Amino acid sequence: MEIRPIVTDEDHAAALREIDRLWGVEPGTPGGDRFDVLVTLVQAYEERRWPMPKLDPVEHIIGHMDLTGRTQADLAKLLGSRSRASEVLNRKRALTVEMIHKLQSEWGIPAELLIRPYKLDAA
Structure with a gap:
């Protein structure tokens, strides 16, 4: 060829x-x-x-959790509380620099996938 x-x-x-x-x-x-x-x-x-759609940071977290078998309870342990994990996953709370650092350093999610702006749902 x-x-x-x-x-x-x-x-x-x-x-x-x-x-x-x-x-x-x-x-x-x-x-x-x-x-x-x-x-x-x-x-x-x-x-x-076949371009891949751009995922927002929450979609990256959810996808990573699916791929690695992690649960919302695991995210709660990482972020410090169940309510904080729930708020992040439901787009009620924005990721902080500290959260992004933990997701990158402990779960291996590249920070550049998490630092993009995304829409939060109204409370």
């Missing part, structure tokens, strides 16, 4: 087949370089073709 821009779904499918064929090849070899270039092209195509 010749490496070229991915512009169609057929190009995408061919690139995925080639990536599958190259899976596990030694990095730094011609095959490893080819693999890296194809992965980069596929990622760029997929971001253009």
Whole structure:
């Protein structure tokens, strides 16, 4: 397969087949370089073709909790109280710098995903 821009779904499918064929090849070899270039092209195509919606900070927290099996009770322990966790998840209370720091340092949620402005619901 010749490496070229991915512009169609057929190009995408061919690139995925080639990536599958190259899976596990030694990095730094011609095959490893080819693999890296194809992965980069596929990622760029997929971001253009199927863009991910931008999530607000609360959606990131909820998604992280779902992926890691954490509960609202776990968030309450992290933030200091059940009511605070409930208010954050229900968009009644904005995240503070301290909360963002805890979510980043203890749960590993990147701070840049949490510092964006988002709409709070009226109390």
